[in-house]
Amino acid sequence: MPSIGEDLRTFLLADSDISTAVGAGRVYQNEAVENYVGTFIWYARTDTEPLQTLDESAGTRPWTEWVDLECISESIDEAIDLGDLIRTKHATRGTFGAGTVSGLFINSQSDSYVPRGDASDDGLNVCAFAVQLVGYNGS
């Protein structure tokens, strides 16, 4: 069964505008690339929240999961354009990769957010989001 990270990658690349913008499937989970060119997406799951019911079974999948997602490019315009494509996914529900999601919400990152996928000293442009996934069900 794909992980939520794999389903997020599949979901993003299923959008032809996003896959064209990043090219060659450059959507990376939890690791920054080396010797990159052009534009890419970096993401990592950062938090989970259970429903916290009194009869919750051990091992129940969290109800809400948070993902930091960064659109990174040498070009500020391409980073912003890719960010706008990501924003179009706000309020998605239904098919999500091989699974389903009750709701996907694209939120801005806080002012204090420090990007982690940009190799820091390369002076790249980053458009960062906190993606909230609610009710994710893997296949």
Add this chain to the structure above:
Amino acid sequence: MADARLGLGTLVKYDHDNDASYTTIGEISAVDPPPREYEAVDATDLADTLAVNLQGQEMNSIWSFTQIWTDGDTVHEYIDSGFDGKHNYSWQLVLAADSGGGAARTWQFTSRIMGIGPETIDAASVCSRVITLQRTSDITRS
């Protein structure tokens, strides 16, 4: 993950011309569904050691929703004309499918529009208003 239902996808619909076809009111940001409550009828007698309440009739109830408001919009104007005419529309509240694949659920009932409350208009916020309704029938759930 437990199966649960998210608010995203919830629809509020009404039959403004009584033809059994329902029009969706778009751009609703929040809805407070109609509560269900029986009238408590005091049946305590002198021999009781604890107060006794019987279930009386189901009480009518107030419900409301907040909508992004475009004055002059055809669908929004139906609400204003319903208020003006004191019409008793049939309404539907459609709850989205749950995370476990459970089907959407529909609550159907009649209501009168008791209040239209425009919210403060300021330069940087979208115009919105709160519609308050009085439920006038039982709720049919399906």
